[in-house]
Amino acid sequence: MKKTTITPKSTLLEGFNEFEKSQPWSKNTRRSYRKNVINLSDYMLKQGLEPVFENIDYEFVKKWENDQRKQGYSPQSIKQHKATMQSMFSHYNQLGVITGNPFAALKVTDSNKPKHHSRALNITELYQVYKTAFELQENGVNVLIPTLIDMFTALRVTSLEKLTVRSVSTTMNGLVYEFDPTKDRVEEDKLLGQYLEEEEVYNHTDNSPNSKNKDFFIPLPPKLMQLLIKYTEHMKPDDALLYGLRGKPLVNKQMNYIINKVCEHLGWMKVEYENSENGEHDNVIGKRRKGKKTVHKTEKHFTPHGLRYTLSTLLHEMGVSDDAIRFLLGHSKYELGALQHYILSDAKYIKEIRAAQVIIETLFETAMELESNYNITLDLEEIYEELPNVFTNQKKDKNYIHLFKEHLVKYASCKLEQKILNQSGDRQSDYFTFKAPELYNQMTMPPQGYIPHTPTPYQSIHGMNPMPYDHANTAPFYPLTYFYMGK
Numbered sequence: 001m002k003k004t005t006i007t008p009k010s011t012l013l014e015g016f017n018e019f020e021k022s023q024p025w026s027k028n029t030r031r032s033y034r035k036n037v038i039n040l041s042d043y044m045l046k047q048g049l050e051p052v053f054e055n056i057d058y059e060f061v062k063k064w065e066n067d068q069r070k071q072g073y074s075p076q077s078i079k080q081h082k083a084t085m086q087s088m089f090s091h092y093n094q095l096g097v098i099t100g101n102p103f104a105a106l107k108v109t110d111s112n113k114p115k116h117h118s119r120a121l122n123i124t125e126l127y128q129v130y131k132t133a134f135e136l137q138e139n140g141v142n143v144l145i146p147t148l149i150d151m152f153t154a155l156r157v158t159s160l161e162k163l164t165v166r167s168v169s170t171t172m173n174g175l176v177y178e179f180d181p182t183k184d185r186v187e188e189d190k191l192l193g194q195y196l197e198e199e200e201v202y203n204h205t206d207n208s209p210n211s212k213n214k215d216f217f218i219p220l221p222p223k224l225m226q227l228l229i230k231y232t233e234h235m236k237p238d239d240a241l242l243y244g245l246r247g248k249p250l251v252n253k254q255m256n257y258i259i260n261k262v263c264e265h266l267g268w269m270k271v272e273y274e275n276s277e278n279g280e281h282d283n284v285i286g287k288r289r290k291g292k293k294t295v296h297k298t299e300k301h302f303t304p305h306g307l308r309y310t311l312s313t314l315l316h317e318m319g320v321s322d323d324a325i326r327f328l329l330g331h332s333k334y335e336l337g338a339l340q341h342y343i344l345s346d347a348k349y350i351k352e353i354r355a356a357q358v359i360i361e362t363l364f365e366t367a368m369e370l371e372s373n374y375n376i377t378l379d380l381e382e383i384y385e386e387l388p389n390v391f392t393n394q395k396k397d398k399n400y401i402h403l404f405k406e407h408l409v410k411y412a413s414c415k416l417e418q419k420i421l422n423q424s425g426d427r428q429s430d431y432f433t434f435k436a437p438e439l440y441n442q443m444t445m446p447p448q449g450y451i452p453h454t455p456t457p458y459q460s461i462h463g464m465n466p467m468p469y470d471h472a473n474t475a476p477f478y479p480l481t482y483f484y485m486g487k
Contacts, residue, residue, distance in 0.1 A: 118306030
């Protein structure tokens, strides 16, 4: 155990001076932490207490928090002050200088705001967000790339802001970025769709290299990689990768504005101006509306962090391991060192995440193609129940995704056929559901003398495998018993 000259009777500033020697902080972090220690010491003197370690217990800490609230400090600021002291007290508690850590027991909440940042979306809502991002982009609203990257990586906004064109790796098909636990990690962050309390973001603007800034990698699905390659082809390596609605690099609340634009398009929030005609808001970028602004948010509204909850929940329910999800979310266990070492040691997590991303992207892309080109709507909630089986097979064979897409199209066709038959009064089946195709036994012999053909990877509706004919009516059809019969 490292020896220290600090005792319970040492002042907080003496303790901090010794403590910071062992910490790889940036200049701004040191300055911010020292200021917090000095402010607490001044507060103790005003209370008639000598600013030493032994004079701080939980009752004092609770009173200190309440007095900060009365002075007008926000919960976020109080949390940042608390984090400084909690870190230092934990250090000296481990060294045996003091017993316990009263700051660790202090819970800072915001009674004026909802407990949670956002909600998790279900699979249908996530698809609506995916589709809306493309629709808005086609209308000249720059939301597509930021929304899809947030959706498939679950990166915090502070990490999205740091991405540059150099972050896009075409050799590894994903994003490489500098992972800084000071900004990116939240100890309270929960897995598997549980909500967070407010994130603690330090006043840290000095990006000079230190031991806490480490390379991190997140895979991306193929369609998104293609979009990124085209998107960055005329950009410089050091250019910011993501931009806000007005074409400036993504900073501050720009990601919130992007998600709000998506919510507004979906009708999950409404923006009105008192002098707007019919109470409607013009979506033209660059055109400012005058008058008092009123925002109405429905229960479906979500924030960028909602996509983080959504992806962790979705991956968990698909069967992705908890360790792989922790890896994706950048928890402290995965504050990794050299990138090459990381790639070798955690390849299995990358494989799991990539398999899940490919499945989600394929499902949404197929749904959009069927909906826009053929006016056929997939029952995403029903398909979602089978995604764990799809994920298991995709991990075993990366080419399984072609069979999955082919089954999605055939399932949609069967649904459409059943609807037509039911409307005409010719009921061949009461009910059938989507079932994930088997990995090795791809075709089964259905009734009615159907002879299966050798399957080929699906390319489009017109590229589907030949299907049997109803010789009585000389029209192609899909037997309802072909893949999806159920009770």
